[in-house]
Amino acid sequence: MDTKASSPAGEAPAGQRLYEFAAKLYPICRSITGAGVRQTLALIRARVPLVIHEVPSATRVLDWKSRTSGMSKTPASPIRTAGA
Numbered sequence: 001m002d003t004k005a006s007s008p009a010g011e012a013p014a015g016q017r018l019y020e021f022a023a024k025l026y027p028i029c030r031s032i033t034g035a036g037v038r039q040t041l042a043l044i045r046a047r048v049p050l051v052i053h054e055v056p057s058a059t060r061v062l063d064w065k066s067r068t069s070g071m072s073k074t075p076a077s078p079i080r081t082a083g084a
Contacts, residue, residue, distance in 0.1 A: 021047070 012015070025043060030036035041052055055061065 004076075006032055021043075025040055028036045028040050041050065044050055045052070047070070
């Protein structure tokens with residue numbers, strides 16, 4: 001049984017492409033509401049179907065209560081869900 005992933009002619013092997021993608025993602029500085037999360041999600045969205053929803057701070061979600069003390073300087077936090 002052949003366990004190697006096949007690649008289209010002229011493309012690097014799948015493992016190498018995944019390693020290169022991880023190397024591109026690794027240096028991005030991410031915080032829960034920062035630009036790095038948005039940059040990371042944009043790179044992932046370029047490769048797989050992904051829908052990104054932004055939810056404004058202080059929005060009630062189920063039984064959660066968000067802080068409104070001004071800890072975040074960003075007006076909205078990304079909520080990620082897989083999309084088709």
